[in-house]
Amino acid sequence: MLQQDSAKTQQQHCLSVGQCQASRQQENQPNTRPHLSLNPPSSYRPLTVCIMAAGKRVRLFHFLFEMLENPNMAHCLSWVPAAAGVFRFSSRNKDQVAALWGQRKGNKRPMTYQKMSRALRNYARSGEIFKVKKKLTYQFSRDTLMLLQKCHRDL
Numbered sequence: 001m002l003q004q005d006s007a008k009t010q011q012q013h014c015l016s017v018g019q020c021q022a023s024r025q026q027e028n029q030p031n032t033r034p035h036l037s038l039n040p041p042s043s044y045r046p047l048t049v050c051i052m053a054a055g056k057r058v059r060l061f062h063f064l065f066e067m068l069e070n071p072n073m074a075h076c077l078s079w080v081p082a083a084a085g086v087f088r089f090s091s092r093n094k095d096q097v098a099a100l101w102g103q104r105k106g107n108k109r110p111m112t113y114q115k116m117s118r119a120l121r122n123y124a125r126s127g128e129i130f131k132v133k134k135k136l137t138y139q140f141s142r143d144t145l146m147l148l149q150k151c152h153r154d155l
Contacts, residue, residue: 060119061128061140063101065148073097085140086132089113094136 067073068087076093080086089097094113102111120138123129128144131137140148 058104060101060116061123061144062148063104064097064129065140065152067097067100069152080137085142085145087138087140088134089136091136 064077064087067077068079068082076090076097078088078090080088098111098113098116101116102109105111120129121131124131127141130139130141132139
């Protein structure tokens with residue numbers, strides 16, 4: 001029980017991709033991962049308003065697009081050629097992206113990259129995201145990318 005409580009205090013509780021409060025106490029834990037800073041620059045606009053307008057939960061590809069548009073998350077996830085909608089996870093920080101996605105969904109157990117990548121592979125069936133043959137690299141479909149960009153411009 002004590003280990004569960006300490007694990008909970010180490011997690012970041014994200015209200016949105018643009019706002020994050022950390023409950024980790026780094027002074028007492030020298031071997032913890034560095035704090036993931038999500039303080040957005042003034043030009044950053046999260047897609048949450050546009051996506052949540054229909055009253056539905058945020059989907060993984062919307063969340064990933066938010067992360068890609070946030071310059072503070074470039075160390076975790078970045079565009080390869082942005083015009084083609086291709087993006088790549090950082091091999092060092094891919095689990096941090098998955099953990100943030102799990103928190104955003106409201107999961108009780110921490111999300112892992114393996115679980116998140118399974119969801120990404122399932123998007124290939126619906127045609128929203130495709131796996132590119134390079135390691136940790138995916139591509140938004142043209143229609144999905146246009147929808148996400150339109151939503152981002154309208155904010």
